[in-house]
Amino acid sequence: MGLVIKGGRLIDPANQIDARHDLYIKDGFVVAIDIAPNGFKAGDNLDANGKIVCPGLIDLRARLREPGQEYKATIESETRAAASAGITTLSCPPDTNPVVDTPAMAQMIQQRAWQIGSSFVHPVGALTRGLEGKQLTDMAALEEAGCVGVSNALQPVDDTLVMRRALQYAATFGLTVHLHSRDHWLQGNGCAHEGEVSTRLGLPAIPEAAETVGVARDLALIEQTGAYAHFCQLSCGRSVDMVASAQTTGLSVTADVTAHHLHLTEHDIGFFNSQCHVLPPLRSQRDCDRLRQGLVDGTITAICSDHQPHELDAKLAPFSESEPGISGLETLLPLTLKLVDDGLLDMGTALKLLTSGPASILGIDAGQLGVGATADVCIFDPDMQWTLSEKDLQSRGHNTPFLGWPFRGRVTHTLIGGQVVF
Amino acid sequence: MTADIQFDADGNLRHFLTIEGLKRDTLLNILDTAETFISFGEREIRKAPLLRGKTVVNLFFESSTRTRTTFEIAAKRLSADVINLNPEKLSTSKGETLLDTVNNLEAMHTDLFVVRHSYSGTAYLIAKHVPPHVRIINAGDGRHAHPTQAMLDMFTIRQHKGSVENLRVAIVGDILHSRVARSQIHALNTLGASEVRVVAPRTLLPTGVERLGVHPYTDMAHGLDGVDVVIMLRLQWERMEGQLIPSEQEFFSLYGLTEEKLANAKEDAVVLHPGPINRGLEIASSVADGPRSLILPQVTNGIAVRMAVMAKIMGGVQTVGSDVAPRRRKQ
Numbered sequence: 001m002g003l004v005i006k007g008g009r010l011i012d013p014a015n016q017i018d019a020r021h022d023l024y025i026k027d028g029f030v031v032a033i034d035i036a037p038n039g040f041k042a043g044d045n046l047d048a049n050g051k052i053v054c055p056g057l058i059d060l061r062a063r064l065r066e067p068g069q070e071y072k073a074t075i076e077s078e079t080r081a082a083a084s085a086g087i088t089t090l091s092c093p094p095d096t097n098p099v100v101d102t103p104a105m106a107q108m109i110q111q112r113a114w115q116i117g118s119s120f121v122h123p124v125g126a127l128t129r130g131l132e133g134k135q136l137t138d139m140a141a142l143e144e145a146g147c148v149g150v151s152n153a154l155q156p157v158d159d160t161l162v163m164r165r166a167l168q169y170a171a172t173f174g175l176t177v178h179l180h181s182r183d184h185w186l187q188g189n190g191c192a193h194e195g196e197v198s199t200r201l202g203l204p205a206i207p208e209a210a211e212t213v214g215v216a217r218d219l220a221l222i223e224q225t226g227a228y229a230h231f232c233q234l235s236c237g238r239s240v241d242m243v244a245s246a247q248t249t250g251l252s253v254t255a256d257v258t259a260h261h262l263h264l265t266e267h268d269i270g271f272f273n274s275q276c277h278v279l280p281p282l283r284s285q286r287d288c289d290r291l292r293q294g295l296v297d298g299t300i301t302a303i304c305s306d307h308q309p310h311e312l313d314a315k316l317a318p319f320s321e322s323e324p325g326i327s328g329l330e331t332l333l334p335l336t337l338k339l340v341d342d343g344l345l346d347m348g349t350a351l352k353l354l355t356s357g358p359a360s361i362l363g364i365d366a367g368q369l370g371v372g373a374t375a376d377v378c379i380f381d382p383d384m385q386w387t388l389s390e391k392d393l394q395s396r397g398h399n400t401p402f403l404g405w406p407f408r409g410r411v412t413h414t415l416i417g418g419q420v421v422f
Numbered sequence: 423m424t425a426d427i428q429f430d431a432d433g434n435l436r437h438f439l440t441i442e443g444l445k446r447d448t449l450l451n452i453l454d455t456a457e458t459f460i461s462f463g464e465r466e467i468r469k470a471p472l473l474r475g476k477t478v479v480n481l482f483f484e485s486s487t488r489t490r491t492t493f494e495i496a497a498k499r500l501s502a503d504v505i506n507l508n509p510e511k512l513s514t515s516k517g518e519t520l521l522d523t524v525n526n527l528e529a530m531h532t533d534l535f536v537v538r539h540s541y542s543g544t545a546y547l548i549a550k551h552v553p554p555h556v557r558i559i560n561a562g563d564g565r566h567a568h569p570t571q572a573m574l575d576m577f578t579i580r581q582h583k584g585s586v587e588n589l590r591v592a593i594v595g596d597i598l599h600s601r602v603a604r605s606q607i608h609a610l611n612t613l614g615a616s617e618v619r620v621v622a623p624r625t626l627l628p629t630g631v632e633r634l635g636v637h638p639y640t641d642m643a644h645g646l647d648g649v650d651v652v653i654m655l656r657l658q659w660e661r662m663e664g665q666l667i668p669s670e671q672e673f674f675s676l677y678g679l680t681e682e683k684l685a686n687a688k689e690d691a692v693v694l695h696p697g698p699i700n701r702g703l704e705i706a707s708s709v710a711d712g713p714r715s716l717i718l719p720q721v722t723n724g725i726a727v728r729m730a731v732m733a734k735i736m737g738g739v740q741t742v743g744s745d746v747a748p749r750r751r752k753q
Contacts, residue, residue, distance in 0.1 A: 149606055185664075199631055200604070200633075201566050202565030203566055204565075317519070320541055
């Protein structure tokens, strides 16, 4: 028995579709558009009138906290939260405890997610063992075990020689290296952008150069090694310029930005609001504007949540001592739709940044709804107005600075492999 | 932007966390009140009943002699019961969180906490989590603010210059790590100083410091040229990450206050230092002990000013209208 999603506005950026279409789904796959295939028996109709039907969203970076920090969240709690937010695929960084630096760890995470069945989880493996920045991991084995890339997450690789070799070795297998480029000496134990707000509040500051020096070093190494590299969560306008110019010279580099860096600046810290403590820090209005422009000019091809759920206590500390990060799964789509309301992006481009954009960075076959594709679908009502309140949050982490924000557009259904999971 | 929690809904000062955002009349009001308390030290009976029956807890997560002692004396002169705690040696070292400590003390019916902590924003955090009848005074949070110190400096300046208005003031030294400097800058600008300068090598000047309303100088002679008041700051080694000055010798030769450098200031210029002073590092002994030094009067005035601040936030002193400064353009 099949399922028909009827009457919705189908937006499938990868296939350049944006029109009213019916979607026919059978055995977990898209089998036809508009015209039922021979012998198709509709068991169920899903009325999507007035709604947007798009590929299930892909979140490039979400921390699920399992294994090691189950007091914050679990694969089960967070993949269910993802499903409620229209996210059907997510990629998780290797900085769990233990670190994802062995095939067994990578498989364990995928298996757990598979059993729960709320979303596809693709781990990114560790670039160096224990993320210590010294010894390379068995990257070929990690890839074999399902890792979609390698990364040292937020841990620095200070030794430039190790970094160069890691890039070379990853390039051997065409593995994408996900970089959180930064100079950790310049970052020090800073917790806020070096600028007006850190000066006024007396918060240890992180200068722009902490990021740009890191990006410059890594670009020089990428140029030499021919590695595929992806710059994670750029926060500075100048970094966007650097990546853009590297792209013009033909380097295989891509970049993403987090949804919160597109909407918040250093000023949102107000009087020490620890919900705005994130790494890299919220920067100036000018940086925020350039990041937004990077989406328009195509330098940045994905928006991610950089989801970091925390227990309540993690934020109940003086600003610099609170744990950085935002629980972001459930604001990923709403904050992206705000960019459409702001007139920055059209709906198709906005959804591309959450579907085929991240899919191509991860090199996975997802994020599109052509005939034959896995039926991972997100259906949302683009006109529904709502305000984020704590009781809405499905994630274990309630740490978000967006409580009380008004949003337009809300997920009504999420399908994974043709099954309605939300 | 998060609302400034030092005010209640009507804009009355509830906690004393920072000078930023307070209007000029409120500051003058506190200084005038302190004036009335200044003679207390010389009286036979040194007590006023303003805080009778109230419990004040001095909660110093960071060590202090001067500030804690003057707060204690101030509270006692207002007839409060005072408890001094140094939680570093108490529960927090047993794993209790900061807020747990405060909640436990609050459960013992404390009315006012005087808090010092090494992290910026701690006083805000505590103020946000105590019930409405409990008051917080910030006695120094990280690099952010030390508002009672700034008020006693303003008091001392006013005592010797008649008014803060139209004075030219230079603040010299470790601006980067100084909560005192940040609070002084807000206070001086609010009270109408004609110019506030900060003088330091570039490593000790925070980025964008001019946006606080100051003129930065890197040359001491230029920075002191024609000023009415010189405020020296202590080098805060304990907060420095990495090397910010090459050596004490070079720092003293360039930024240490000597008679010779002081000659650039106005003839009747006065010298302040929040203490503790490092003789021969920021300031020469001849200046620290000299006739223009107000370092010891600062300490004496600290008691009266802290009494005034306590009286103010415990409802003993009213300002006409709210305490909130008219909003200036943000960003």
